[in-house]
Amino acid sequence: MTNLEQIEQRLHELAPSGPDDLSRAMSYALFGGGKRLRPRLVMAAAETFGIDPALALDPACAIEMVHTYSLVHDDLPCMDNDDFRRGRPTVHRVFIEGIAVLTGDALLTEAFRIISESNGLSDHQKVRLITVLAARAGKDGMVGGQAIDILSSDMIVTQELTLQIDQKKTGELFSSSLEFGAIIAHAPEAIQMRLRGIGHQLGFAYQILDDLEDAQNDDKATMLSILGHDASRERLRRTIDEIYHQLSKLPSGAEPIKSILDLIFHTGQVVR
């Protein structure tokens, strides 16, 4: 089985199967055609450091649950107010809004339970994973980025602020994915910190790419609307080059990680 197939299978095992609305809404959110980039990065990072990626499977699924919860809450009417995601009605459109809030809450809580019950990891590793995930996903990370984002509609948005939003909203969870691999492989903390930096750049590049691919985003200040199309493309190219350069210094050139990034950035075709 490929890493992706393992992730899909394990998510099905971990997802609640009850007939109640909360269980159904959690499953609806989890199986909505996501590319599973973050859990694949966890497994690829573990592989990079010579560890069987299956050991990273449960923590990988936990990060996917955190990512999924953030999408469910971001789509709420009081946030981005999106009726559709990946061509399907959003959770609060299929179920009631209160259930969408609780679905996010339950997925976030479940992520920590899954890490704490992962097989094959030491208690010390579990505690480190939980510290990293909570720090990256919480008020100084992903949630903090979303807060700045929803409040920034009233502000003059500078390039610096956009960078900060992208880094927190997107970069921090990418960081935690790569850091998870390092922790599971017992890599030194200096390596973990280097991966964190790569994760930030990855979040930045991912957000520019997203802006470039989503031309309707005109009503919102983004790096694209601030820099313009050509400068954004150039900035994206430079950031990707830097990421690949940094990855090359890791064991075996971090080929497993690069192959996931190739999927994201269609390297050699669209961007490079």
Next chain:
Amino acid sequence: MTNLEQIEQRLHELAPSGPDDLSRAMSYALFGGGKRLRPRLVMAAAETFGIDPALALDPACAIEMVHTYSLVHDDLPCMDNDDFRRGRPTVHRVFIEGIAVLTGDALLTEAFRIISESNGLSDHQKVRLITVLAARAGKDGMVGGQAIDILSSDMIVTQELTLQIDQKKTGELFSSSLEFGAIIAHAPEAIQMRLRGIGHQLGFAYQILDDLEDAQNDDKATMLSILGHDASRERLRRTIDEIYHQLSKLPSGAEPIKSILDLIFHTGQVVR
């Protein structure tokens, strides 16, 4: 310093102090006149098993953060739609609704970070605390209870269903408070499970008391509206007696825990 004073001081240290809306909203929610029953129960349970309650301080504050997040989300317009709590405007009334959602998300995430970084506990204890908290607060516990609650307005509410809602919504977090004390004190798992049972009864009693004290609750099916006033009072008295009986079998009669329950149930005056 009393346990309560220690809790207040530690919560002030742990709460974010930034000038941004998310930090301010988190602090606003945390310092709203709560009685800190759950963290006091954590410390009292640790004391019952002969452990310095200061060792339980951080996990105790983590449970208070989980309780606080649940109130912020429960008050949202799409849930119970409450404009006031303890005489103050609710978080979504002072800040915008999106910030209220994120405030809950950040408090929940922070709770797990705090446990994972608690001083004086082994990694094994931290992992057990996190497993218990996530299980009690998540889809099979508190969040699941809230989901049944908001969906039950369309249902014929039986005594059994009300009991289930009370047990999950309120009992599970009380359970985790008592269980935390047992885990921190290295008590055997059989003791932890016995405390879990007591927590369930406590949640049930607490909810009946809440119904009896809040006569305006007429539009909602509660144990009070199903059983009537006299039978509810009798049921409450019997449940409290059973809780105290169970507690008496614990070391030193669980006096520290009983003294917290005395505060809740005004024992000897109102109820007994």
